[in-house]
Amino acid sequence: PQSVTILMKGPNKHTLNQIKDAVRDGLRAVKNAIEDGCVVPGAGAFEVAAHAALKKYLETVKGRARLGIQAYADGMLVIPKVLAQNAGHDPQDMMVKLLEECANGQQVGLDCESGEPCVPVTQGIYDNYRVKKQMINSCTVIASNLLLVDEIMRAGMSSLKG
Numbered sequence: 001p002q003s004v005t006i007l008m009k010g011p012n013k014h015t016l017n018q019i020k021d022a023v024r025d026g027l028r029a030v031k032n033a034i035e036d037g038c039v040v041p042g043a044g045a046f047e048v049a050a051h052a053a054l055k056k057y058l059e060t061v062k063g064r065a066r067l068g069i070q071a072y073a074d075g076m077l078v079i080p081k082v083l084a085q086n087a088g089h090d091p092q093d094m095m096v097k098l099l100e101e102c103a104n105g106q107q108v109g110l111d112c113e114s115g116e117p118c119v120p121v122t123q124g125i126y127d128n129y130r131v132k133k134q135m136i137n138s139c140t141v142i143a144s145n146l147l148l149v150d151e152i153m154r155a156g157m158s159s160l161k162g
Contacts, residue, residue: 044080044110045120047080049107057069
């Protein structure tokens with residue numbers, strides 16, 4: 001077995017805890033990438049591409065299911081919007097630029113420094129496959145649970161009226 005010692009110093013316990021968490025998160029990201037054997041483009045590129053794919057699929061669907069797919073597709077854009085906002089850029093302008101570039105067939109994400117669309121793979125920006133897979137799974141489960149609670153609430157209200 002090989003081992004490494006990391007010496008961390010800081011002015012107070014809070015800072016040391018922050019550093020320790022950051023190192024642990026970084027090591028876990030590397031471990032996940034190695035175990036998965038793959039990564040996905042970062043900088044919000046996955047979410048923009050998923051949004052575009054869902055919008056394309058939306059054209060083949062009829063009925064009320066369209067509303068759910070539309071909402072799910074729009075929900076995928078939350079991460080690029082938050083990236084833009086946290087980087088000090090206008091989220092709406094960034095989304096327009098990203099969606100235009102994506103419509104041209106490019107896989108683009110947000111360059112937080114310049115505020116322009118970028119190809120994350122060329123800049124070495126990646127996300128863990130495992131994290132994105134878990135994100136999609138969790139979002140689906142949460143949305144299903146919210147709809148179930150909504151149905152239960154409606155059923156309860158209708159039984160009170162009758």
